[in-house]
Amino acid sequence: VGDSSVLTCPLKGMVTMLTWTASPKAGGPCFLQYRADVNMTERNCSDNINLTFRPGLAPALDIRQVGIAQEGNYTCEMASTEGNFHTAYHLTVLAPPRPRLYCDEQGSPVCEAAAGKPPAQLSWVPESSSTAEEKGHNNGTVTVLSRFTASNNSMANMTSVTTCMVSHPAGNWNESIAC
Numbered sequence: 001v002g003d004s005s006v007l008t009c010p011l012k013g014m015v016t017m018l019t020w021t022a023s024p025k026a027g028g029p030c031f032l033q034y035r036a037d038v039n040m041t042e043r044n045c046s047d048n049i050n051l052t053f054r055p056g057l058a059p060a061l062d063i064r065q066v067g068i069a070q071e072g073n074y075t076c077e078m079a080s081t082e083g084n085f086h087t088a089y090h091l092t093v094l095a096p097p098r099p100r101l102y103c104d105e106q107g108s109p110v111c112e113a114a115a116g117k118p119p120a121q122l123s124w125v126p127e128s129s130s131t132a133e134e135k136g137h138n139n140g141t142v143t144v145l146s147r148f149t150a151s152n153n154s155m156a157n158m159t160s161v162t163t164c165m166v167s168h169p170a171g172n173w174n175e176s177i178a179c
Contacts, residue, residue: 001066001067001093001095001096001117002065002066002067003065003066004062004064004065004066005062005063005066005070005091006052006060006063007020007061007063007089007091008057008058008059008060008061008076009058009061009076009085009087010058010078010085010087011058011059012080012083013080013081013083014081015034015036015078015079015080016035016036016037016079016080017033017034017035017079018051018059018076018077018078018079019031019032019033019034019076019077019078020032020051020061020075020076021074021075021077022061022072022073022074023072023073023074023075024069024070025069025071025072025140026068026071030043030044030045030046030049031043031045032045032049032050032051032061034051034053048063048064048065049061049063049070059076061074061076063091066091066093067093068093068095068139068140070091070093071091071092072090073091074089074090075087094117094118094168094169095115095116095117095140096168096170097113097114097115097116097120097143097144097168097170098113098114098115099111099113099114099120099164099175100112100113100114101175101176101177103177104147107179108147108148108149108179109124109148109162109164109177109179110145110146110147110148111124111146111148111164112143112144112145112146113143113166114143115137115139115141115142116142116143116144116168117140117141117142118142118168119134119142119144120144120166120167120168121166121167121168122146122164122165122166122167123164123165123167124146124162124164124165125162125163125165126150126160126162128148128149128150128162130147130148131146132144132145132146133145133146146164148162148164161176161177161178162176162177162179163175163177164176164177
């Protein structure tokens with residue numbers, strides 16, 4: 001989320017026509033089409049999706065500030081002097097969770113990883129016998145919440161420092177607290 005994504009079409013010969021079709025999960029499909037004979041591009045995609053042509057490089061679809069709404073299928077169809085070519089992509093968007101560690105009303109540590117995609121993995125040091133609760137949101141993100149529960153074999157008590165570790169493909173985070 002928030003980064004740019006560049007999808008390329010293999011460059012084979014001189015391009016005569018190029019069409020990118022986007023079918024995101026949210027919103028309707030859109031297209032960008034370039035015709036070399038008139039050096040013109042037609043489009044009905046949002047302004048953050050553009051065709052990029054650079055001499056000697058494969059033509060590309062540049063998606064700026066990717067959002068969860070852009071997740072989906074993207075197809076390039078190219079007609080060139082070498083023939084017709086087809087390339088398909090499935091764009092998966094990662095949303096980093098917003099981590100937070102706090103003490104609840106009973107004085108127990110609570111770790112939360114809000115609005116991540118995919119859901120974050122939470123763990124505790126010292127080890128905890130707690131289980132994580134997940135709450136899905138309409139936009140495809142998930143909030144994960146875990147309350148620290150000392151294991152029978154851990155030496156933890158309520159005055160000791162506990163550390164929550166959040167693992168996610170978009171990055172890891174950890175913080176310690178004493179409740």
